[in-house]
Amino acid sequence: MKLGLQLGYWGAQPPTNHDELVQAAEAHGFDAIFTAEAWGSDAFTPLAWFGRETSRVKLGTSIVQMSGRTPTSIAMHVMTLDHLSKGRMILGMGVSxxxxxxxxxxxxxxxxxxxxxxxVEIIRKVLAREAPVTNDGPHYPLPFHGEGSVGLGKPLKPIVHPLRADVPIWLGAEGPKNVAQTAEIADGWIPIFYTPASAEMYQPWLDEGFARPGARHTRETFEIAATCHLEITDDPQPVVDFLKPVTALYMGGMGAKEQNFHKNVFDRMGYADLTGEVQRLFLSGQKDEAAALIPDELVHALHIIGDEEHVRAKIKEWEASGVTTLVLSCRSAEEIAHVSRVVLG
Incomplete structure (x- = not known):
């Protein structure tokens, strides 16, 4: 099992201890650090900053929002950071x-x-640098000839010669069709709310993607980078209680009532009788009441919370379910060192 450090995105102010966390991750055998974006800080800039201070740990986005940039712009970020980091870039993307x-x-x-x-196709064309980049698709036509065009668009190759044509592309995906497409066209998958208990639900979707003509990977070479909260403690209940509002937020408040992709995941996991009421309470402002409905067993399924022996046993379950990297949020260098000792040995 590899470990990744999830730095996330900023709140109202920049975090004050991420330098310390990154240095600890580098020193204690974490495989990668990951940054995210919502509608505040961006995912690429912190990687450039921390990449300068590290030499081994991989630099990943988990995740870049595709609609925030054109595909060629995303590819420019990737080429630049991959060169500056000497080949440590992982591009994680999602549709938001x-x-x-x-x-x-x-x-x-x-x-x-x-x-x-x-x-994905356009980014791979940029990184391959085999020919001027064109795209006939309706969403990102290159060159552009639509309304407002002056008709002078020209297919271009990147000025920079990419360091790697095969920079790993991992995709965030939740629904059956999205997961199958991810297994077909990507190098890895960044699931949300993946658990060993729900892993069997995803297997047919993944297998469908792996079986498609031209699929890039088999199950043996495909990365699954799952996010969970891992906390080593002899008193798990306060941690479980702390995580219930977060679970309620995603289940009930992350998205419109008519379209909440995260709620749909919980529905597929077998919690349909719960999710509707959590969403109703959350969207009506009764957030504490919504959180109180989250059962302890759901939190334990989503996360790894307990003493060292319990954590080691759960890690084996996650690994057996197909997870290749656990992406964790840690609060201190001491916590990173402790997790590394327990999980990595």
Missing amino acids: GPQVVEGWYGQPFGKPLARTREV
Whole structure:
């Protein structure tokens, strides 16, 4: 099992201890650090900053929102950071949701599967640098000849020669079609709310993607980077209680009532009788009441919380379910050192 450090995105102010966390991850055998973005800080800039202070740990985005940049712009970020880090870049991307895509980026959210495929294809063309980049797809046509065009668009190859044509591309995906496409076109998958208990649900979707003509990987070479909260403690209940509001937020408040992809995941996991009431309470402002409905066993399924022996046993379960990297949020260098000792030995 490899470990990744999830730095996430900033809150109202920049975090004050991420330098310390990154140095600890580098020193204690973590495989990668990951940054995220929502509608505040971006995912690429912190990687450039921390890449300068490290030499071994990989630099990943978990995740970049596709609609925030054109595919060629994403590829430019990737080429630049891969060169500066001497080949440590991992590009993690996702479609986000309609509230962010249309409300923040001012882009249409429709046809996320087709848009994802085009984005990945264009980025791979840029990184291959075999010919001027063109795309006939409807979402990101290159050259552009639509309304407002002056008709002078020219296919271009990147000026920079990419360090690697095969920079890993991992995709965030939740639904059956999205997961299958990820297994077909990507190098890895960044699931949300993946658990050993729910792993069997995803296997047919993954197998469908691996079986498609031209699929890049088999199950043996495909990365699954699952996020969970891992805390080593002899008193797990306060941690479980702390995580219930976070679970309620995603189940009930991350997305519109009519379209909450995270709620759909919990529905598929067998919690449909619970999710509707959690969403109703959360969206009506009764957030504490929504959190109180989250059962302890769901939190324990989503996360790894307990003493050292319990954590080691759970790690084996996650690894047996197909997870290759656990992406963790840690609060201190001491916690990173302790987790590394217990998990990595």
